[in-house]
Amino acid sequence: MTSPTEPALAGIPIADVILGIGVLASVLCTIAPRSRFAQSMGLLGLGVLTTLVWLRLDSVDVALAEASIGGGILAAILVWISTKAPSNPSPDAAAPTRWTWVRPAVGTLCAVTLTVILSSVWLRAEQALPAWDASLSRNMEATGVEHEITGVLLVFRFYDTLLESAVLMLTGVAVLALGRGDAGARAGVDVSFAARPPIPSTLQWFIRVIAPVLFLAGLWLLFAGSSDSGGAFQSGAVLCAVLILLRSAHIPMVTLTRRWLVPLLVAGVLAFILSALTHLSAPFPFPVLLGVEVLLTLGIAAGLYAIYLSLENPA
Amino acid sequence: MSGIIELAGLALVIGGALFFTAGTLGLIRFPDLRSRLHALTKADNLGLGMLLAGISLLLGSWTAAAVLGLTWILALGAASISAHVLSGIEARQQGEP
Numbered sequence: 001m002t003s004p005t006e007p008a009l010a011g012i013p014i015a016d017v018i019l020g021i022g023v024l025a026s027v028l029c030t031i032a033p034r035s036r037f038a039q040s041m042g043l044l045g046l047g048v049l050t051t052l053v054w055l056r057l058d059s060v061d062v063a064l065a066e067a068s069i070g071g072g073i074l075a076a077i078l079v080w081i082s083t084k085a086p087s088n089p090s091p092d093a094a095a096p097t098r099w100t101w102v103r104p105a106v107g108t109l110c111a112v113t114l115t116v117i118l119s120s121v122w123l124r125a126e127q128a129l130p131a132w133d134a135s136l137s138r139n140m141e142a143t144g145v146e147h148e149i150t151g152v153l154l155v156f157r158f159y160d161t162l163l164e165s166a167v168l169m170l171t172g173v174a175v176l177a178l179g180r181g182d183a184g185a186r187a188g189v190d191v192s193f194a195a196r197p198p199i200p201s202t203l204q205w206f207i208r209v210i211a212p213v214l215f216l217a218g219l220w221l222l223f224a225g226s227s228d229s230g231g232a233f234q235s236g237a238v239l240c241a242v243l244i245l246l247r248s249a250h251i252p253m254v255t256l257t258r259r260w261l262v263p264l265l266v267a268g269v270l271a272f273i274l275s276a277l278t279h280l281s282a283p284f285p286f287p288v289l290l291g292v293e294v295l296l297t298l299g300i301a302a303g304l305y306a307i308y309l310s311l312e313n314p315a
Numbered sequence: 316m317s318g319i320i321e322l323a324g325l326a327l328v329i330g331g332a333l334f335f336t337a338g339t340l341g342l343i344r345f346p347d348l349r350s351r352l353h354a355l356t357k358a359d360n361l362g363l364g365m366l367l368a369g370i371s372l373l374l375g376s377w378t379a380a381a382v383l384g385l386t387w388i389l390a391l392g393a394a395s396i397s398a399h400v401l402s403g404i405e406a407r408q409q410g411e412p
Contacts, residue, residue: 200399202400203400206392210393213389
């Protein structure tokens, strides 16, 4: 580190230092243990701590996305994998291990280097923030939304958001195409009903109670996104969590998964592109913006749910 | 008055963190599944309740208190139902009725 950054480092609150140490420790927990279960748990802990880091950086939006996608959906997928997948160790794990300290040491070194680089980038980027702020508030009327982050994501960084949604859509399409069974994950829905273990009726009751609450929270995240923290990605992740819960309570959703999953998956991205093509020079009117956001949310939820479903019929 | 409320909120937050620590310790150190579930559902839920009560005192807003209270109720339900399901699975695996 050069000398100008040293005063800034000295002023870091003790809580941030503890948080940083915690992140490094959970990275160690993720890469050091041999057991797949311990690694999943380490990664989940890392997700929680990363959410806290984003909160400390005042990025509530990213923190929400990290908590819902990184913590929630990834948790469901990882738990599924670590309980269902065959537990044979990988071929190289059977070989006698020499130099067991190498992997943790290299991982720690990489993490420290990345942390130093990222923090120095962050410290330097902060000085340019006011200029960005001024030009943003000058141009905010053109976007049609009140919240700055939504404006940036949906208008100024249109291609980024489009490609993020498109990547998720393509992943969902690939997952549906490669899934085993007659038509991918969609056809496996009612087939695997009988194979799954019976669940107690209290779980079913509780999920029936809690699903509307979660659904409401997801919708609130979507509509809060126009003026506060929230948005399509966070809301889509929560809606996908509702679907996963309903599915694990064996509540039949055959019509939804067979007929609506693929149209929903594609509709968001298509509506996004179409609305952009029809409003090349004019700002988005609010109804169009709302429609695009709702369709994007449904598409994100459908894509995440398709990925989850594919785990039950792996290729 | 606000000083007392702040002190009470801080005390609740610290107490909640202590209960969370105790619950985590139990999760790590207890020998079998049911004792671990016991530690998780009892100690952690009390810790969560104290933490949320302290936070709503510190925030000083009735809306936040209502939302946090709803959060606690839902977390209580989720914890007890999942503990019930897990211990049921364990009982079935060990061949108990």
